[in-house]
Amino acid sequence: MAIQDIFAAVLDFEEDKIADMVQAEIDGGSDLEEVLNNGLIAAMDEVGAKFSAGELFVPEMLMAAQTMKAGLDVLKPMLAEGTSESRGTIIIGTVKGDLHDIGKNLVAMMLEGAGFDVIDLGVDVDTDAFLAAAEKHDADAICMSALLTTTMPAMESTVKAIVEKGLPYKAMVGGAPVTDAFAKKIGANYSEDAPSAVELARRLIAA
Numbered sequence: 108m109a110i111q112d113i114f115a116a117v118l119d120f121e122e123d124k125i126a127d128m129v130q131a132e133i134d135g136g137s138d139l140e141e142v143l144n145n146g147l148i149a150a151m152d153e154v155g156a157k158f159s160a161g162e163l164f165v166p167e168m169l170m171a172a173q174t175m176k177a178g179l180d181v182l183k184p185m186l187a188e189g190t191s192e193s194r195g196t197i198i199i200g201t202v203k204g205d206l207h208d209i210g211k212n213l214v215a216m217m218l219e220g221a222g223f224d225v226i227d228l229g230v231d232v233d234t235d236a237f238l239a240a241a242e243k244h245d246a247d248a249i250c251m252s253a254l255l256t257t258t259m260p261a262m263e264s265t266v267k268a269i270v271e272k273g274l275p276y277k278a279m280v281g282g283a284p285v286t287d288a289f290a291k292k293i294g295a296n297y298s299e300d301a302p303s304a305v306e307l308a309r310r311l312i313a314a
Contacts, residue, residue: 110141111146113128113129113146113150114147114150115150116128117146117150117171118153122170122174122177126177126180129182130181133181142182150171150175151305152305154167154172154302155303156302158301165209168301169213172220176216176219179219194223194312195224196224196245196247197226197247197308198226198237198240198244198246198249198250198276199214199215199225199228199250199252200227200229200252201231201254202232202251202253202258202259202265203261204231204261205230205254205258207230207252207253207254208229208230210282210301214250214304217302217305221308226240226244228240232251233261234268237251237265238265238268238269247276247277247311248276248277248279248312249276249277250280251265251278251280251295252280252281252282253284254282254283256284259289262293263293266278266293270294277296277311277312279298279307279311280296280297281297287299
């Protein structure tokens, strides 16, 4: 058993085996951060690269993310006890009037797998709920998803509230009908898919 096996298990979608593999690695004395960074996070970065190259598609990316999450669930309690530093806190949700969540769930899992603390508010989330959660959790960013063109104005309302109130949260938007041009128009940051959302979050929160 090695960390490389955990990396491979994510790429092979071995959700039923990953928890035992992570536990065995920990029991063997491996460093938690090594398992997290070189096993789980590195694997999801590879998944993102393969998706961008057209070698994997959304169903495979979801299976890999679910596998990663099963491994992460083993690590989480121990990481919380230790000194592991979060890469930042992100509030995520599908905007008011929209009940679609597959894309949002994938982004949330990949962000979590990349080391961010993710607070998932679910679907049909209004501006007040986004802002209240961001304040409660001292968030770095608010990530909004929409699949319906008719719900995109809800994104603009939340970004407008962030700006008008002078709040420090970075605004991230995405979803099938959302474009970079729309994001620029409302003053938000755009990502076209889950891997690019992870890269965007890394850039925004490191800035």
